[in-house]
Amino acid sequence: MDLVIVGAGIVGLAHAVEAVSRGWSVLVVERDARAVGASVRHFGHIGVTTQDGIALSYALASRERWLRLGKEAGFAVRETGSLVVARADDELAVLDDFAARRDGDARILTRRGVTDRVPVAARGVTGGAFLPLDLRVDQRAAAAAVAAWLNTRRGCRVEWSTAVVGLEPGSGVTLVRTSRGDVVARRVVGAVGHEVARLFPEAAHDAGVQHCRQQMLRVEPARSARRAIGEIGPAVLTGTSLLRHEGFAWSPSLGRVRERLAETRPELLDAGVSLMLTQLPDGTVTLGETHSYGITHDPFRSEALDDLLLREGASLLGVPLRAVERWEATYASVPRPFLVAEPMPGVTVVSLTSGSGMACAFGLAAKVVEEVA
Numbered sequence: 001m002d003l004v005i006v007g008a009g010i011v012g013l014a015h016a017v018e019a020v021s022r023g024w025s026v027l028v029v030e031r032d033a034r035a036v037g038a039s040v041r042h043f044g045h046i047g048v049t050t051q052d053g054i055a056l057s058y059a060l061a062s063r064e065r066w067l068r069l070g071k072e073a074g075f076a077v078r079e080t081g082s083l084v085v086a087r088a089d090d091e092l093a094v095l096d097d098f099a100a101r102r103d104g105d106a107r108i109l110t111r112r113g114v115t116d117r118v119p120v121a122a123r124g125v126t127g128g129a130f131l132p133l134d135l136r137v138d139q140r141a142a143a144a145a146v147a148a149w150l151n152t153r154r155g156c157r158v159e160w161s162t163a164v165v166g167l168e169p170g171s172g173v174t175l176v177r178t179s180r181g182d183v184v185a186r187r188v189v190g191a192v193g194h195e196v197a198r199l200f201p202e203a204a205h206d207a208g209v210q211h212c213r214q215q216m217l218r219v220e221p222a223r224s225a226r227r228a229i230g231e232i233g234p235a236v237l238t239g240t241s242l243l244r245h246e247g248f249a250w251s252p253s254l255g256r257v258r259e260r261l262a263e264t265r266p267e268l269l270d271a272g273v274s275l276m277l278t279q280l281p282d283g284t285v286t287l288g289e290t291h292s293y294g295i296t297h298d299p300f301r302s303e304a305l306d307d308l309l310l311r312e313g314a315s316l317l318g319v320p321l322r323a324v325e326r327w328e329a330t331y332a333s334v335p336r337p338f339l340v341a342e343p344m345p346g347v348t349v350v351s352l353t354s355g356s357g358m359a360c361a362f363g364l365a366a367k368v369v370e371e372v373a
């Protein structure tokens with residue numbers, strides 16, 4: 001086998017897509033019967049524009065690949081863009097700085113421009129920015145569609161319900177020990193999401209991998225609501241999202257956003273809230289997200305954090321909300337956007353460490369595959 005990939009989340013699949021396009025024989029080994037990790041628990045938001053530096057170049061490369069893959073594999077990749085809603089003058093100032101720097105990839109909107117495009121409550125909105133390059137997919141279907149396409153159309157086997165339990169270097173090859181027998185590989189990519197420390201403890205230790213744990217909700221209008229939410233095309237980001245996306249980090253106005261929130265809404269900063277939402281095909285809304293960092297997290301989900309998200313979501317949409325589903329999600333976190341390491345010859349571990357796998361995985365995978373070729 002030219003390449004064995006550990007993990008059938010979006011990062012593993014992106015490497016498989018790149019490798020089969022080079023004519024390599026590829027096997028993807030996935031512990032679960034289908035991907036249920038971070039790659040199905042997010043917003044389905046391919047947020048290209050809010051990346052910065054090398055991540056922005058990976059995101060632009062990923063964008064092309066998503067559009068092509070959507071057509072070839074037959075799943076919807078929607079060119080909806082994203083909309084950042086500003087509800088304070090300092091948030092609008094950050095967006096002004098951003099639009100000036102991004103020259104056409106971010107368009108400043110008036111309050112009316114915002115409420116015409118997305119069904120948010122007009123109260124408190126000072127304006128916003130539309131980011132036309134960003135894409136949307138149905139996060140519950142996209143990874144499965146890519147895996148099925150790889151399997152049926154590109155001859156790439158995905159071995160489900162099979163755990164990789166060890167890797168042993170040989171001469172010019174690696175022995176991949178799995179729960180269903182051994183495989184010999186010329187190269188291995190470990191795309192195990194946040195679980196880097198299990199198979200690659202030294203790489204995780206050297207990089208200082210932590211786990212970023214998030215609470216997420218699927219919501220719909222509460223029974224008491226007097227109106228439906230309506231159609232939401234773009235991903236909707238808000239002022240708290242400005243603090244968490246690298247693209248805004250250099251803005252001189254960002255400090256004022258943080259100071260104001262620290263003074264007036266400290267609970268949002270304490271919970272690491274980045275208030276954001278997207279709509280699923282059935283009309284319900286994915287609402288998130290909180291962030292908390294650690295190596296081993298308490299197993300107890302916080303009702304208070306869910307309530308906070310529900311209140312913030314209701315205030316944004318102007319509709320009382322109720323949760324239909326609740327879940328937690330985890331990604332690996334280090335102070336850099338990517339972890340790429342070679343823990344042993346012929347083995348590369350890849351993890352997207354700033355919550356940007358949907359946006360950046362395909363661009364990064366192209367580089368990794370080129371380097372290990």
Ligand SMILES: Cc1cc2nc3c(=O)[nH]c(=O)nc-3n(C[C@H](O)[C@H](O)[C@H](O)COP(=O)(O)OP(=O)(O)OC[C@H]3O[C@@H](n4cnc5c(N)ncnc54)[C@H](O)[C@@H]3O)c2cc1C
Binds near residue numbers: 032357
């Ligand atoms: C709440 C949330 C919101 C997010 N929002 C966004 C967003 O808006 N935009 C964006 O770009 N990104 C977003 N992200 C980040 C994105 O979801 C991740 O970067 C991406 O899904 C990571 O993909 P992955 O393949 O590395 O991990 P995963 O999807 O977790 O896949 C790893 C796979 O490896 C398998 N595995 C692990 N160990 C083994 C083993 N030993 N043997 C076999 N299989 C194994 C697991 O079973 C799993 O299926 C978000 C993440 C979260 C959690």
